Amino acid sequence: MKRRILILLTLVLCSVLGGCKARKIQGVEKSESSAAVSTLGQPNIVVLLCDDLGYGDLAAFGHPVIETHNLDKLAETGIKLTDFYATAPVCSSSRAGLLTGRSPNRAGIYDFIPGYKKSADNRDLVHLRAEEVTIPQVLKSVGYETCLVGKWHCSSQFNSDAQPQPNDFGFDYWMATHNNAAPSHKNPRNFVRNGEEVGEIEGFSSQIIVSEAMSWLDKRDTNKPFFLEVAFHEPHEPIASPEDLVQKYLPKAKNHEEAEFFANVENVDLAVGRLLEYFETHNITNTLIVFSSDNGPETFMRYERAKKSYGRPGPLKGMKLWTNEAGFRVPGIVKWIGKDTFSGTSDAVVSALDFLPTFAELAGAELPNRKLDGESFVPLLKSGNFEREKPLTWAFYDAINDRRVAMRKGDYKIMARIELDGETLPNLHNLYDGNIEEIKRAKLTDFVLFNLKNDIAESEDISAQKPEIFNTMKTEFKSEYKALLDGSHVWVRQEETN
Incomplete structure (x- = not known):
């Protein structure tokens, strides 16, 4: 309660003075903040990130078969971004760029990060380095509680003291895997919770991590805003889906494997629906939700295990691992629950690089004192207009x-x-x-x-x-x-x- 009063008094004072700038502290630069901080207080912020979801894999973006009612509703009532870009056409690079607001090349993450094995090209050294500053660190500086559930994939030595882990980058709580859910999305056994191996968990990964997120939300300090990243493993291989959903799609699919892919995407949508219902039943408002994918769709049978990779690029050229559009142009949806903002379809050029500066502005936080490649798209939320100054x-x-x-x-x-x-x-x-x-x-x-x-x-x-x-x-x-x-x-x- 004291914190809320303090924030309110600060906002009133800033308003009287015609706007204020954040204090400068060691390692960060001043940033305009007061104009964007909602009179309702700092917004909760939720990032929903799929893995290998193509531009054409949601009904809202043109898929003729897959049903994604919850995500479609988010797009219908929020902002559907037709020109949204992941930060890279491959997983680890993309996630590093999203977290830091910087090209993943600056972080030295040029490709996906394999498990640790000494390599002549020093690939075994690759990880998100401690000197990088991430979204949860920025938000924690202004009082946010933070949580990651799902996929990490930002270090070659996962859950090891040899390299920084999610908690070293500002996540108060995390339950994650190094890379894919294993042995598949069904009954995975490679999750680690806050440094402790969990063992086999019954169920499907998308539902498991949403349940974990809701459990964390149940225990959080309700006097503080929160940042939650839900990093789905779906629809990355090895794909596994609930049999009832698979049977639902069999009549419209080429084969059982394609039906599993269709069911896999809908299972993510159902998991998102559970989380949205949680927010509604627990009266959690003033919450900014962004949904996207880390890169474009995998190519069918590009490698031996990609036998269920039926993702679609829609009208775009290429697939995952391409620098043509389908490699990194992906579905983008933004919805601010409890806030009257612009809604509709936008062709503004927006990138996951923009998350950090946008969230910082909305939360009244300072920007890291380092080169950023993203820029705040707060004007898009307000008016629907956003002209980026920096090329991608x-x-x-x-x-x-x-x-x-x-x-x-x-x-x-x-x-x-x-x-x-x-x-x-x-x-x-x-x-x-x-x-x-x-x-x-x-x-x-x-x-x-x-x-x-x-x-x-x-x-x-x-x-x-x-x-x-x-x-x-x-x-x-x-x-x-x-x-x-x-x-x-x-x-x-x-x-x-x-």
Whole structure:
């Protein structure tokens, strides 16, 4: 109660003074805050993140078969983002970018993080480093309680003192897996709760983690706002789904495996519905919910276990691991429960990089004193208008498609190959001291330009038709890529001492 009174008095004082700035403390910079903090108090913030959910895998985004009533309602009553981007076309990189508001290249997470095994390219060293500042850390600085349930995948040594774990990045409470639920979504046995192995849990992963989230909510301090990340494993392989849902979809599916995929997505939707019902029955309002996916859909049978990967890119080109649109353009939904905001469909260019600065502004928190690639989309919530100032730039060195570097600015997207001494740069999992000089010598070549507003499928290169736009984009693209490469973390193995 005292905290609420203090916050209210602060907001009143800021209003009288015409707006205030957050205090500067060690390691952070000043940020405008008072204008966005709701008169209801700091909002609760919930991130719902799917794994390998494609742009076309929800009914609200055009899937003709899968029923996603709860997510459809969120999109209908909130904001449906048609031009929403994950921070990378692969899992670990995407999650690092979401948590930090920075390109995952700056964190040194260039690809998915495998389990620990010493590697010549220093890939075994890769993890979210302690010096990175995350959303839960920023929100904790202004009184939030924080929780992660589901998938972590930001360290090569999970649940080990050798590398930072979720609690080291501001999560008060966590129950997570390193990567996928194992042996599948059904009855997983690889969850760890606050550093302690849980053992086998009966049920399906999406429902298990929502139950865990609700259990945490039952015990939280109701005088404090909360940040909750629900990181679903679905619909990433190995897929397992409730049999009643599978039977429901069999008549409309190509085979049993596709029916399992359809059921898998609906099971996530049902889990989201349970969480929304919890908020309603417990009268939890003033809660901002964002829903998305970490990257695009997996390609059917790209690897041996991907036999149920029937995700769809919709009208987009590519799939997961591509720098074409389907690799990282994913469903985006924003809904602010208990707050009158803009609602409807928006083609504003929004990224998961924007979560940290947006949440910080809404909570009245200071921004980390470091390079951020995201920007606050609070104006979108207020009026439906958001024009991003910073272009979105991706450099994914292990992309399946040929042009591995891309940038979107406004309606346009430019892409390029990377060549070294006249040859295409080999696919790379990691940047380390053994290859960084070659990467810095490599050049961007063979540019193409697309107008995504008119050509969502990236079907026509318009570089020759729009030479002025092309040359302007090309110049900025080169500059943005160089700045990103110069700011990328390079992994160096320290000499071992006896």
